[in-house]
Amino acid sequence: MFYREVGQFKTSYKADQSIFPILQDRIGIAVILFVAFAIIPAFGSDFFLSSIMIPFLIFALATIGLNILTGYTGQLSLGTGAFMGVGAYACYKLTTFFPDVNIIIMVLLSGFFSAAVGMIFGLPSLRIKGFYLAVTTLAAQFFLEWCFIRISWLYNYNNSGAIEVPRREGFGDIVLAGAAATPATRYLVVLSIVVLMTWIASNIIRGRIGRSWMMIRDMDIAAELMGVRPLYAKLSAFAVSSFYCGVAGAMMVFFWLGAAEVESFDINHSFLYLFMAIIGGLGSLVGSFMGAAFIWILPIIIRALPETFGIDINAATVEHINFMLIGGMIIFFLIVEPHGLARLWQIAKEKLRTWPFPYT
Amino acid sequence: MDILYNIFIDPFVQMGNAPDFLLQVLWSGFVGGTLYSLIALGFVLIFKASGVFNFAQGIMVVFAALTLVGLYNLGLPAWLALIATIGVMALLAIGVERVVLRKLVNQPDIILFMATIGLTYFLIGLGESIFGGEPKKMITEELGLPSGSTSFEPFGGLVIIEHLDVAAVVMAIVLVTGLAIFFNKTRIGRALRAVADDHQAALSVGISLNQIWAIVWFAAGIVALATGIMWGAKSDVSFALQIVALKALPVLIIGGFTSIPGAIIGGLIIGFGEKLFEIYWGSLLGSGVEGWFAYVIALIFLLFRPQGLFGEKIIERI
Numbered sequence: 284m285f286y287r288e289v290g291q292f293k294t295s296y297k298a299d300q301s302i303f304p305i306l307q308d309r310i311g312i313a314v315i316l317f318v319a320f321a322i323i324p325a326f327g328s329d330f331f332l333s334s335i336m337i338p339f340l341i342f343a344l345a346t347i348g349l350n351i352l353t354g355y356t357g358q359l360s361l362g363t364g365a366f367m368g369v370g371a372y373a374c375y376k377l378t379t380f381f382p383d384v385n386i387i388i389m390v391l392l393s394g395f396f397s398a399a400v401g402m403i404f405g406l407p408s409l410r411i412k413g414f415y416l417a418v419t420t421l422a423a424q425f426f427l428e429w430c431f432i433r434i435s436w437l438y439n440y441n442n443s444g445a446i447e448v449p450r451r452e453g454f455g456d457i458v459l460a461g462a463a464a465t466p467a468t469r470y471l472v473v474l475s476i477v478v479l480m481t482w483i484a485s486n487i488i489r490g491r492i493g494r495s496w497m498m499i500r501d502m503d504i505a506a507e508l509m510g511v512r513p514l515y516a517k518l519s520a521f522a523v524s525s526f527y528c529g530v531a532g533a534m535m536v537f538f539w540l541g542a543a544e545v546e547s548f549d550i551n552h553s554f555l556y557l558f559m560a561i562i563g564g565l566g567s568l569v570g571s572f573m574g575a576a577f578i579w580i581l582p583i584i585i586r587a588l589p590e591t592f593g594i595d596i597n598a599a600t601v602e603h604i605n606f607m608l609i610g611g612m613i614i615f616f617l618i619v620e621p622h623g624l625a626r627l628w629q630i631a632k633e634k635l636r637t638w639p640f641p642y643t
Numbered sequence: 644m645d646i647l648y649n650i651f652i653d654p655f656v657q658m659g660n661a662p663d664f665l666l667q668v669l670w671s672g673f674v675g676g677t678l679y680s681l682i683a684l685g686f687v688l689i690f691k692a693s694g695v696f697n698f699a700q701g702i703m704v705v706f707a708a709l710t711l712v713g714l715y716n717l718g719l720p721a722w723l724a725l726i727a728t729i730g731v732m733a734l735l736a737i738g739v740e741r742v743v744l745r746k747l748v749n750q751p752d753i754i755l756f757m758a759t760i761g762l763t764y765f766l767i768g769l770g771e772s773i774f775g776g777e778p779k780k781m782i783t784e785e786l787g788l789p790s791g792s793t794s795f796e797p798f799g800g801l802v803i804i805e806h807l808d809v810a811a812v813v814m815a816i817v818l819v820t821g822l823a824i825f826f827n828k829t830r831i832g833r834a835l836r837a838v839a840d841d842h843q844a845a846l847s848v849g850i851s852l853n854q855i856w857a858i859v860w861f862a863a864g865i866v867a868l869a870t871g872i873m874w875g876a877k878s879d880v881s882f883a884l885q886i887v888a889l890k891a892l893p894v895l896i897i898g899g900f901t902s903i904p905g906a907i908i909g910g911l912i913i914g915f916g917e918k919l920f921e922i923y924w925g926s927l928l929g930s931g932v933e934g935w936f937a938y939v940i941a942l943i944f945l946l947f948r949p950q951g952l953f954g955e956k957i958i959e960r961i
Contacts, residue, residue: 359753407945413753414696414900415945418892422938429935433928550886554760561757599771606768613761617754618746 286635302485319474324467332466335580337539340470340477341531343575346559347484347568348527353557354566355488356520357500358408362420363528363556365427368548369397370529371536372437375446379439385453386460387472390533397529398522400427405521409514412503424550431545447542460537469538476534480527485568487523496520497566558609562616564623573624578609646927654923666802668918674808676914677815678877681870682887683894683906684819685863690900691839692859693744694752698759701888702766703864707732708781708871708880709774715782725786732864740857748852767882778883781875788876811873818869819907822862826903831858839901893941898952905953913937 286307293299303309323336349363374393378386404423408416431437438446450461458464459472487493495516498506507513536543555578563574582605589601620626634641658665682700689697710731714724743758789806826832837845838855846852874884894913898905917936925932 357753359756407942411945414756414892415896417756418896418938418941419945421889421892422935422942425935425938429931433931550889554764557757557760558764599775603768603772606764606771608768610761610763610765610768613764614743614758617750617758617761618743621750621754 286632288636300489302482302489316478319478320471324470327467327470329466332470333539335583337466337470337473338535339575339579340473341535341539342556342559342579343572344477344480344534345528345531345556346563346571346575347481348524348531349556349560350563350565350567350571351484351488351496351527352520352524353560354564354570355493355500356496356517356524358405358412358517358520359414359417360420360524361417361550361553361557362404362423362427364548364550364553365424366397366401366525366528367532367535367552368427368431368545369400369525370394370532371543371548372431372446373397373529374533374537375439375448376437378449378451382449382451386451386537387453387476390476390530390537393533394526394530397532398526401521401525401528402518405518405525408517408521421550424553428545428549431548443544445542445544446536448537448540451537462541464538473534473538476530480530481568484523484527488568492516492519492523500566558613561613562623564625565621567623567625569628570623570625573628577612577624581605581608649927650924657923663802668922669915670802670804670808672915672918673911674811674877674914675918676911677812678870678874678910679890679894679913680907680910681815681818681866681873683891683898683910684822684903685866685870686891686895687898687901687903687906688822688863688866689859690895692835693838693856694842695744695755695759696752696900697863698756699762699766700863700867700891701885702763702770702882703732703735703867704871704874704888705880705882705884706735706766706770706871707864707868708875708884709770709779711868711872712779712782712875712880713774721782721786724782728868729865732868733861736860736864737857739860740853744856745853763885767885771882778879778881779875781872781880786872788872807873807876811877814869814873815907818866819903822866823903825862831855835859890937893937896941897944902953908952913940916940 286305288305288307291304291306293304298304303312324332327336345363345367348366349360352358352360370390370393373396374386374389377389377393378384381389400423404419407419411419432444435441435444438444441447448460448462450463451459453459457468459468488496495506495511496519498509498511499513499516499520503513506516532548535547540547559574559578560571561574562577563572564570585605585608586598586601616623682704685700685703686697689695689700707728711724711728714727715721719727739762743762744755747755747758788810792803792805794803824832826835834845834850834855835858837848837850838852842852845855871880871884874887878884890913891910894906894909896909897912898907898909917933920936921933
């Protein structure tokens with residue numbers, strides 16, 4: 284009734300190709316952006332900002348990175364965590380060498396290092412796919428993890444073996460990173476980067492490169508016959524995907540954790556991002572946000588539930604229930620709706636369009 | 644030059660100087676290799692019969708071992724606990740087939756693979772909430788497994804061979820022979836191979852896919868139990884085993900996804916290679932190379948021989 288494009292005529296190709304062709308979508312996204320940029324930092328508590336919103340946004344960006352590779356190009360990756368680690372350590376080294384450069388630039392630059400590493404480990408994808416590729420990404424995961432531990436140059440020969448975020452200022456005197464940075468500042472930085480990069484991703488995916496990725500995913504031989512070069516398509520997917528993961532990893536350390544060891548980039552985290560991508564919906568940007576929200580926020584709610592009902596369950600049990608729920612949800616989604624939450628959202632929108640007369 | 648010397652000459656000099664130590668290293672590599680082979684065997688069984696790459700094999704190993712120890716701690720005698728665990732694995736197989744596989748027939752392989760990752764998480768949660776997360780001791784003596792060790796003195800040195808390791812190797816040999824006979828000589832084995840060849844053709848000659856899948860998952864469960872007992876006897880039973888189980892992937896890449904002998908040989912190559920490399924070359928890179936050595940070998944294999952040593956050459960090439 285309200286959500287309907289009736290009467291919205293497009294008179295130019297430009298209007299026809301806009302990201303949100305329907306007026307209601309544009310209003311909706313404007314409202315969401317307004318809430319995200321103005322309301323949440325103004326009224327959200329520190330806990331809400333730094334423990335829910337910041338990780339959620341960072342995970343969403345990492346999931347977008349994985350989705351570019353797995354969802355859009357069809358190359359299964361189990362090494363997301365390691366690629367994020369490359370970004371984080373690269374950013375740490377960069378900011379050690381150039382302490383005066385704005386940290387945001389460094390975070391974005393570190394993505395290039397991660398992209399380069401991603402391309403190296405993406406090379407086998409030119410000959411193999413499926414599980415076989417999963418093994419090469421596992422090799423990346425374990426090899427890079429080992430590098431993060433053994434090459435002490437990466438963490439400046441720190442005794443603890445961890446990288447600790449130094450205090451960094453930018454835009455005048457605002458503290459952007461380090462212990463003194465306020466959650467609101469960090470939140471706004473993360474939000475801006477995520478929004479910008481999501482916008483870029485959506486345009487890459489709609490464009491020539493993105494369409495060649497999807498052709499490779501749907502049928503590589505047909506794509507090759509139609510003039511898509513697998514070499515360029517696959518390696519560019521690896522590069523862009525790792526770039527996104529690297530930036531997410533750098534942000535994770537610099538704007539959320541404050542200090543990080545290898546454990547933040549281990550194989551379990553790689554799986555977690557894969558779950559976010561699956562539950563959110565493979566091959567969907569909105570889905571990446573939904574999946575990240577689901578996997579990150581659901582456990583927080585589950586942890587809070589027993590308290591609100593006054594039931595006394597110890598924390599370990601809740602963790603176990605969490606694991607079971609996540610595993611169960613994965614199987615459920617794969618069986619019932621392999622396209623994830625994003626597809627459910629799409630169905631809901633279709634229903635809304637025709638409501639209340641579904642057959643007219 | 645120094646580096647070249649360290650890489651190409653020094654390790655061999657060390658091997659020559661202490662042949663008894665080399666034998667000890669080779670033996671431990673052999674034992675490690677058999678255990679990798681056992682895990683890989685579970686993967687191969689399921690992959691052969693259903694084309695599903697069962698990521699959950701690792702957690703099945705942990706789950707089986709935990710069930711065994713848990714039941715024993717409840718007061719059951721060891722043999723009864725063993726039988727009961729086999730029963731639990733059978734239930735698990737039927738459950739997986741009913742709830743997961745049956746619903747996902749005809750889906751792309753990658754979807755099934757991800758479903759088994761989901762299953763892994765589910766089993767981790769279930770196992771931890773029933774048995775608790777802390778490491779447990781495997782009931783080695785109660786199951787009648789030998790302990791103690793024998794020393795040999797070849798080349799005037801000393802080599803210690805644990806009886807438990809011998810038992811592990813014997814058990815692996817028995818399992819593999821048993822499975823080979825089962826696959827090649829029995830009616831069900833033939834049906835399994837038919838299903839592996841072509842699901843539709845197998846269905847059309849009256850083989851029940853559902854039944855076959857349950858049987859295969861049960862067989863994989865038994866292999867998991869054996870692996871769990873042996874591995875649990877060497878170290879404690881804990882969820883960390885699940886990461887070790889991931890090493891079965893490179894083993895399979897080397898051996899080929901569909902070959903039982905391949906799983907064995909691949910496991911041995913990884914076992915030997917890992918130990919030798921860690922001990923003689925590891926110091927050049929800093930220790931801990933065991934963690935990724937297997938995967939890098941697999942990467943090299945993938946580049947030059949993607950179907951593995953014994954795999955069928957039907958691998959999808961691009």
